[in-house]
Amino acid sequence: MVIWVLFFDKNDLLSQLDLTRQVKKLQKEKKYFTDEIRNNKRDLEELKTNPKNLEKFARENYYMKKDDEVIYVIVPDKKPQPQAISANRAGSH
Numbered sequence: 001m002v003i004w005v006l007f008f009d010k011n012d013l014l015s016q017l018d019l020t021r022q023v024k025k026l027q028k029e030k031k032y033f034t035d036e037i038r039n040n041k042r043d044l045e046e047l048k049t050n051p052k053n054l055e056k057f058a059r060e061n062y063y064m065k066k067d068d069e070v071i072y073v074i075v076p077d078k079k080p081q082p083q084a085i086s087a088n089r090a091g092s093h
Contacts, residue, residue: 047054058064065071 047057063071063073
C-alpha cells in the first residue's frame with residue numbers, strides 16, 4: 001500500500017515535489033510583483049506631489065517638450081566594435 005501511494009497514486013511523491021517547486025516559484029513571483037506594485041505606488045505618489053519629477057518623467061519617457069524646444073534622441077550603436085589584434089598575436093602567425 002505504501003509503495004502504491006509513493007509511486008503510482010495521482011498524489012505520488014514526484015507529483016508532490018513538483019507541486020512544491022511550483023508553489024515556491026509562484027511565491028517568488030508574488031513577492032516580486034508585490035514589490036513592483038509598492039514601488040510603482042511610491043513613484044506615482046512622487047509624481048503627483050512633485051511637479052519637477054513629473055516634468056522629468058514626461059520628458060524622459062514620452063519625449064514631451066515645451067513649445068520653444070527641440071528634442072534630439074541619440075540612440076547608441078548596438079553593433080559590437082571590431083577588436084584590434086595585438087602585436088604579439090599578429091607577428092606569431
